[in-house]
Amino acid sequence: GQQVMQIPQYQHVQEGEDFTTYCNSSTTLSNIQWYKQRPGGHPVFLIQLVKSGEVKKQKRLTFQFGEAKKNSSLHITATQTTDVGTYFCASYNQGGKLIFGQGTELSVKP
């Protein structure tokens, strides 16, 4: 079945450094969603990308969907301590199930 691979599993950065997490699939994705889960919290929807090559920005966060719709990335510029958490990519498969990547846990050292 459809799998979404996410790397890296962990990322430790100094405050002010940039951060990127990548999501890859062997099959074409209909869409890609990104969620953030703060420590002890629940996943919170960030954004959805649908079109090939789509790029969306939310303040310091930049989301990209690959031209072939098989990969996606989330880039955070100049990380802050409030960015701490686990970032998940997810995509709906043909059966209508939302398949999550394993997540990238971001820690930010002040």
Add this chain to the structure above:
Amino acid sequence: DSGVTQTPKHLITATGQRVTLRCSPRSGDLSVYWYQQSLDQGLQFLIQYYNGEERAKGNILERFSAQQFPDLHSELNLSSLELGDSALYFCASSASGTRDRTQYFGPGTRLLVL
């Protein structure tokens, strides 16, 4: 606050027991999803209900069952509990039928089986 509520927040029980987790979706959302999150398995989709009907099934054990009631709240029943069932259980809801199908997660129920 996502608008999705889950009770209880924490649950401690013993192996072999049965528990029921409850979820109320956001106002107007017809779909309810259940997920299990454990350290080694990540977020695993269990089951989806739409307007009272089962819509999709994931890796849900036979010992687990769920239902959605006419008022759209949902319950996840876990029986013959094993140590490995200890996890965070999330409920999410969405306004299925719309294009984006954004899922809004509740705060979760943390289950500990001793």
